Amino acid sequence: MTLSDIRCCIIIPTYNNQHTLRRVIDGVLEYSNGEHIIVINDGSTGETGEILLSYGSKIRVLTNAKNFGKGYSLRKGFNEAIRLGYDNAISIDSDGQHLPGDIPIFIEAASRNPGALLMGSRNMQQEGVPGKSSFGNKFSNFWFKFETGLTLPDTQTGFRLYPLGPLKEIKLFTTKFETEIEVIVKLAWKNVPVIPIHIRVIYDMNERVTHFRPFRDFTRISILNTWLVILTLLYYLPKRLLTAINKKGLWKMIREEAIKPEESNWSKAKSVGFGFFMGIVPIWGFQLLVGIPLSIYFKMNKVLFLTAANISIPPFIPFIIFGSYQFGGLFYKNGAQITSLDGLTLESIHVNLVQYFLGGTLLALAAGTIGFVATYLPLAIFRPSPKSL
Incomplete structure (x- = not known):
């Protein structure tokens, strides 16, 4: 199966990942037949612009006037994919940690589970995974379970397949890394099936550039989770309980x-x-x-x-x-x-x-x-x- 069979594009948000960007795009091109790729240049400096220009018409490039954040770029990519008539969109990070060779796994899983949100599940215990990434993932997994009632092994992965239909009905407010949490929680609240699939991951500290700022971004994520927990306690948790009661009966x-x-x-x-x-x-x-x-x-x-x-x-x-x-x-x-x-x-x-x-x-x-x-x-x-x- 191909991306065309599930009407899917690939979204690549990037910001100053010039060391790994070309490798990621070249890998994705092997599965796209020169189509279906949307790269969002989030106000990058340095060589990023030249790298993207070298691909010509093989990729569709959207450029932010300045660095607005990963969430802003993802939302821009979603809107473009919806405008172009796609049903699904795969997001993949440009820092080289994800392997484009896993794209067929998403395509096959999407064909079996139409309309589902597919979450790439990394092995966070493998050698080379930064300690702060492992801790942050456990923290995020816990709050996701509380807010949705669902258990996921990896809620911070950037390698995902989004169903675009439900995204048309969701209002997203965040613009940084926390958007990746906001969108999956709100999709789960829309009763979109959330399915983890195993993917590979590489952490090469000599090449990988991360723009996650521990204090600022962790604070943003904490504020978002506080708001989502309030909504859960006031509305979505009672709603889940009432749904369960209607199905089984209270007693x-x-x-x-x-x-x-x-x-x-x-x-x-x-x-x-x-x-x-x-x-x-x-x-x-x-x-x-x-x-x-x-x-x-x-x-x-x-x-x-x-x-x-x-x-x-x-x-x-x-x-x-x-x-x-x-x-x-x-x-x-x-x-x-x-x-x-x-x-x-x-x-x-x-x-x-x-x-x-x-x-x-x-x-x-x-x-x-x-x-x-x-x-x-x-x-x-x-x-x-x-x-x-």
Whole structure:
């Protein structure tokens, strides 16, 4: 099969990658028959312009007046591909880490999965992969799973096949490296299938030039993820839950998640203990915002966690705050002396926050430990381990 069979073009954003650009374009030309290549020159200096001119009409070149960012260039490439009538677009980085020889893998996978987003999955454990790249990928994978409910091994790969139809309906706002995260999250929210496919990768530090600026770009990515998490909590997570409820029924879904016969007693007890801890720890307003991602990351039982975390429902809150003060008073002797719930006022809380936060944290640890033990011991006695089920 060829690119024409799936109505696909190849988008190559580039910025000052003169050492590897020619090799990438030459490799891509082997699979394009001199067509379907869109290169976006993102305000490059040096030899990039001359290199692109040398290909003449073999490639289509779009040039940004200045360096706007990879995301801006990708969006420009998407718009051009849509204007030209393509159904799909493969993006490939120009820094030489991706091998054009893997393009047929994308073509074949796209023919089997029309309309899917195909994500090239690199082996991030192989020798030569920069440590910051491996860490950044794990960080990105975690937030992608929280925001979409989907698990991907590599969310930061630049080698992808995008279905262009759904992109017509999506509004993208970012312009730098974070665009690659924004677009896959929003495609997943549109229920576009996301499929990882194995690709090769090369990290040649003598040739490769990266323009990722750790502080600035990591900050941009963090801000984007914060916004996406807010949207997830307010809309997309409830939407996913309602969809699941409609398919299975509420009680069936809760029962399946809570029981999980394959789940160990240790994991169930850990979920309950962590729920008690997060329900009491004095970060009011942020308990679930912090607790839910952590419960997902550590693969806890979400139903058991949320049930235990509801220890902080409104009728119990005064008792939790009072208990936090009393517990803190055992370790912090200079704090406010509150002997009853009647003495629990905003003024008394303000007198010494140190006592409250210390006591609340220690009380949360104690409650979490008690919840863990109280859950684990009965399960260990009366419930056989999953291996023997």
